[in-house]
Each structure stands twice: as structure tokens, then as C-alpha cells.
Amino acid sequence: MLKALENISAHYANPTRFMALAAKLHAPLWGLVALCLAYGLYRVAYVPDDYQQGATVKIMFVHVPAAWMALFGYSFIFFASITALVFRHPLGHVAARAAAPVGAVFTLIALITGSLWGQPMWGTWWVWDARLTSVLVLFFIYLGYIALWQAIDEPTRAARAASILAIVGFINVPIVKFSVDWWNTLHQPASVSRLARPALHADFLYPLLIMGAGFLLLFLALTLTRMQMEILRQKLRRRS
Amino acid sequence: MSLFATLCAAHMRLAWRGGQTILALSFLFIAVTLLPFGLGPELKLLRALAPGLLWVVLAISLLTTLDRLFQADFEDGTLDRLRLLPLSLEAALLAKLCGHFLVLVMPLILSVPLAGLLLNIEAARLPLLLVAMLCGAPALVLLGGIGAALAVSVRRGGLLTVLIAMPFYVPVLIFGAAASQAALSSGTAIRPYLGILAALSAAALLLAPFAIAAALRAAQD
Numbered sequence: 251m252l253k254a255l256e257n258i259s260a261h262y263a264n265p266t267r268f269m270a271l272a273a274k275l276h277a278p279l280w281g282l283v284a285l286c287l288a289y290g291l292y293r294v295a296y297v298p299d300d301y302q303q304g305a306t307v308k309i310m311f312v313h314v315p316a317a318w319m320a321l322f323g324y325s326f327i328f329f330a331s332i333t334a335l336v337f338r339h340p341l342g343h344v345a346a347r348a349a350a351p352v353g354a355v356f357t358l359i360a361l362i363t364g365s366l367w368g369q370p371m372w373g374t375w376w377v378w379d380a381r382l383t384s385v386l387v388l389f390f391i392y393l394g395y396i397a398l399w400q401a402i403d404e405p406t407r408a409a410r411a412a413s414i415l416a417i418v419g420f421i422n423v424p425i426v427k428f429s430v431d432w433w434n435t436l437h438q439p440a441s442v443s444r445l446a447r448p449a450l451h452a453d454f455l456y457p458l459l460i461m462g463a464g465f466l467l468l469f470l471a472l473t474l475t476r477m478q479m480e481i482l483r484q485k486l487r488r489r490s
Numbered sequence: 491m492s493l494f495a496t497l498c499a500a501h502m503r504l505a506w507r508g509g510q511t512i513l514a515l516s517f518l519f520i521a522v523t524l525l526p527f528g529l530g531p532e533l534k535l536l537r538a539l540a541p542g543l544l545w546v547v548l549a550i551s552l553l554t555t556l557d558r559l560f561q562a563d564f565e566d567g568t569l570d571r572l573r574l575l576p577l578s579l580e581a582a583l584l585a586k587l588c589g590h591f592l593v594l595v596m597p598l599i600l601s602v603p604l605a606g607l608l609l610n611i612e613a614a615r616l617p618l619l620l621v622a623m624l625c626g627a628p629a630l631v632l633l634g635g636i637g638a639a640l641a642v643s644v645r646r647g648g649l650l651t652v653l654i655a656m657p658f659y660v661p662v663l664i665f666g667a668a669a670s671q672a673a674l675s676s677g678t679a680i681r682p683y684l685g686i687l688a689a690l691s692a693a694a695l696l697l698a699p700f701a702i703a704a705a706l707r708a709a710q711d
Contacts, residue, residue: 387657394654401644410708411640415654418636418701422658425690429661433668 263340265481272478279471286464293457306370311458313363315465316356320388323353323469327395328420331413341477343409344484346416347399348476352469354392361385380434384427391419405484493577494585501589510555514594515601518551522605533610540609541619541670544602548623549630549659555594556634556655557648559586560706564642569706579707580699583635587699591631599623615673618680622669625687626662632691632698633658639705662690 262268290311300307327346334342364382365375376382398415402408505511525543529535560583563569572582602623603616611619637655641647669683 387660390653391657394650394657397650397653398640401641401647401650404643407643407709407711410711411643411705414701414705414708415636415640418697419657421697425661426657429664433664 259337259339265340265484268341269478269481272474275474276478279467279474283464283467283471286460286467290457290460290464293460297457298453303371306367307454309363309367310454311461313360313367314458315462316360316363317385318462319465319469320353320357320360320385322466323349323356324388324392324420324423326469326473327353327416331416334409335413335417343413344477344480345473346413347409348480349469349473350392350396350399352472352476354389354396356465356469357385357389357392361389378434380431383434384430387426387430388423391423395419405487493575494581497572497577497582497585498589498592501586502593505590505593511594511597514551514555515597517554518547518598518601518605521547521550522608525609537610537612540606540611541615541673542667543609544606544611544619545623545663545666545670547605548598548602548627549663551598552595552627552630553634553652553655554648555590556631556638556651559590559635559638560642560702561638561647564706564709569710573707573710579703583702583706584699587631587635587702591628595627595631599627615670618673619670622666622673622680622684622687625669625684625691626666628691629662629687629694630659632694632702633662636698636701636705639702639709642706643709662687665690 262271294308294311297308297311299305326349330342330346330349332342333339334346361382364385368377369375395412395415399408399412402411522543525547526536529539560569563572573579575582577585599620602620606616606619634651634655636658637651637653638647640654641650644650665683665686669680669687672680672683
């Protein structure tokens with residue numbers, strides 16, 4: 251199993267082979283994204299209103315998958331960086347760089363939709379709730395990572411610096427999470443705690459899972475497209 | 491060991507002669523002076539906010555000193571020489587960071603009581619605040635050093651250093667402020683917070699030199 255994985259990853263270390271595969275995957279992947287999101291949104295449109303929250307509960311179907319992708323995106327960058335730095339896989343840096351703005355935008359979407367949801371529910375756009383705060387910090391980690399890539403002109407230097415930051419930042423994420431959780435319980439004893447959430451009813455759960463799958467596919471499609479662009483850009487740079 | 495001490499002393503001399511200590515101290519006092527203009531001169535309010543404000547001011551003053559921490563060495567080739575020493579690069583950089591801590595961060599921390607007076611802080615709380623800062627400041631220096639090392643080849647890297655270091659500063663500030671808060675109320679024990687601050691510093695001491703050295707090697711090769 252591991253051996254097979256190794257062979258596959260070695261096979262696609264060649265950018266030309268990877269580009270051939272990506273070209274084949276490109277259209278079906280985007281088609282799947284469109285199908286999944288269309289079906290998910292259709293299901294969401296027919297979700298019954300929540301007895302407490304009314305129609306605003308529909309925000310959840312964008313907010314929660316976006317928050318999942320915010321975390322998934324950073325883990326993706328971390329593992330891609332490890333692959334690049336430790337196993338010297340040439341596509342690792344490309345993948346990490348391609349995924350960063352995608353993850354950052356998902357994080358921003360989670361923050362904005364959370365704010366839009368918070369306004370009618372909590373009566374305020376922003377609270378220094380533990381989750382909100384740690385997602386905001388995660389957004390800054392993304393920004394630092396992207397800024398580092400952009401600030402260093404020389405590509406291989408930028409790649410190594412960025413992957414070091416991705417790894418150190420990944421260690422930092424749980425520490426931030428822990429300290430923010432702890433800080434919040436000290437300062438605001440349950441004044442605006444998240445809605446006590448009973449197990450989601452199936453009417454909500456299935457559309458949410460479909461949207462989650464749609465967002466995951468969207469993340470992968472965007473990252474793949476950006477990887478193709480990045481490889482083409484590298485080719486251009488080499489030619490000029 | 492003597493090589494370590496020599497490097498440490500050399501960095502201290504250079505920073506001192508470059509007037510960096512005076513600059514950093516001035517920055518801290520300017521920031522503290524500006525605060526009442528933003529918040530209003532009411533002493534009661536300032537007293538309540540003082541410990542938290544002092545932590546934030548300390549962190550920001552410290553970040554401003556990190557801006558050029560490795561950059562001069564990177565540009566004039568000192569860093570290449572450091573790699574040739576019979577000392578690992580990690581240890582050499584740690585010596586440099588030690589020097590930085592002694593010549594720049596210690597004066598900042600020691601001037602906090604004076605800055606606290608301007609904010610009407612209770613004198614009885616100062617010793618504990620100082621202890622908390624001494625426990626947490628090594629982590630601030632080491633983690634900020636990662637940011638400085640990653641941004642070393644960027645010409646105007648100051649803001650980038652701040653952006654990279656900010657997420658790392660969140661836990662230290664949280665527990666630092668909590669320690670100060672605990673010093674205020676007699677009911678809460680302060681020692682757990684001091685312990686966590688010291689643990690953060692110890693973890694940073696263990697991991698940061700490797701990250702810093704890796705970042706500087708990446709910038710050079």
C-alpha cells in the first residue's frame with residue numbers, strides 16, 4: 251500500500267506528467283463541484299426554518315463548511331510543506347502555495363458569515379468568543395504565510411521560508427486554540443456561549459454534509475487550478 | 491562556552507553602541523504617553539487597564555527591536571562566518587538572542603515600573619508583574635526571532651516580521667495578562683499562570699533556535 255503510494259507520488263513528481271493528469275481531472279472535478287453545490291443549495295432552499303432562529307439558520311450551510319475548509323486548508327498546507335521539505339517532493343511547495351489564498355478566503359467567508367449570523371442571533375457583529383477569536387488568529391496566520399511568499403523574490407528561498415513558517419505555525423494553532431478557550435472562559439462566563447447544540451436533525455444534517463462535500467470539492471478544484479497556473483508560471487519564468 | 495559568551499557580549503556591545511537600547515526605551519515611553527490621550531486621563535480607568543496595556547506595549551516595543559535582529563549580519567556576511575564557527579548555528583544564534591535579551595529586553599522590562607507609574611498602577615502589584623514579564627519575555631524574543639529570521643532577506647521586512655510573529659504572541663499575552671489579573675485579586679493563585687508562561691518560554695527555547703537557524707540557512711543557500 252505504502253509502496254504503491256510512493257510509486258504514484260514519484261510518478262507525478264514530474265511536472266509534465268502531473269500537468270497531463272491535471273488536465274484530465276480539471277473538467278470532471280469542476281463539473282462535480284457544480285453538481286454538488288447546486289444539489290446542496292437546492293436542498294438548503296427547502297430546509298425548514300428553525301423554531302428559534304427562523305430563516306437565518308440557512309447561513310449555517312455556508313458558514314460551517316467554510317469553517318471546516320479554513321482548518322482543512324491549513325492542514326493541507328502543513329502536509330504539503332512537510333512533503334516538500336522532508337521528502338523533497340517538487341509539487342509540495344506548489345500545492346502549499348496554491349492552497350493558501352483559497353484557505354484564507356474560506357476563513358474570511360467563515361468570519362463574515364459568522365458575523366452576519368451573529369448580528370440577528372446575538373445582537374452584535376462580533377464577540378470575543380473563543381472560536382471567533384481563534385479563527386481570526388488563523389486568518390492572520392494565513393496572511394503572514396501568503397505575505398512571506400510574496401515578499402521574497404527568489405522562488406526557492408521563498409518556498410523554504412514559507413514551509414518553515416507553515417510547520418511552526420501548525421504547532422502554534424492548537425496552542426492558540428487552547429489559550430483562547432481558556433482566556434474566554436475566564437473573561438466571559440457563558441454570556442454569549444454558542445447555542446447549545448443538540449444533535450442536528452436529519453433535515454439539517456444531510457444538506458450540511460452535502461454542502462460540506464461541495465466546499466471540499468471546490469477547495470480541491472480551486473487548488474488544482476491554481477497549481478496548474480503556478481506550474482505554467484514557472485515554465486514561463488524559466489523561458490524568459 | 492566561552493565562545494557562546496563572546497558572541498553574546500559582542501551582540502550586546504553592538505546593540506548598545508548603535509543606540510538601540512535608548513531607542514527601544516523611548517519607544518516604550520512614547521507608547522505609554524500616547525495611551526492616556528486615547529483613553530482619557532482618568533486615573534481609575536488607567537489603573538484598571540494598566541497591566542494589560544503594559545503587556546501590549548512591551549510586546550510591541552520588543553517587536554520593533556527585532557526588525558533588524560539578523561538583517562545586518564545577513565547583509566554584511568557575518569552570518570556566513572557564524573556558520574563556520576566550531577559551534578552549531580543554532581547555538582551561535584541563541585547566544586545572539588541571549589545578548590539581545592540582556593541588552594534590550596531587560597531594560598524594557600525594568601523600565602515597566604516607571605511606565606506603570608504613569609498609568610497609575612498599584613505599586614504592590616509591580617513585583618508580580620515584573621516576575622510574570624520575566625517569565626514570558628524569553629518566549630516573546632524567541633518567537634519574534636522566528637519572524638525576523640523568516641523575513642531576513644526582505645528589504646523592508648519590519649511589518650512582515652510583525653505579521654508573522656503576531657499569532658505566536660497571542661498565547662503569551664493571554665497568560666501574561668491573566669497573571670497580572672490574578673495578582674490583582676487576592677483569591678486567585680498566580681503561580682499556575684507563571685508556570686504556563688515559563689513553560690511557553692521553555693518550549694520556545696527548545697524549538698525556536700532550530701526554526702530560526704533553518705530560516706536563516708534557507709535565506710542564504
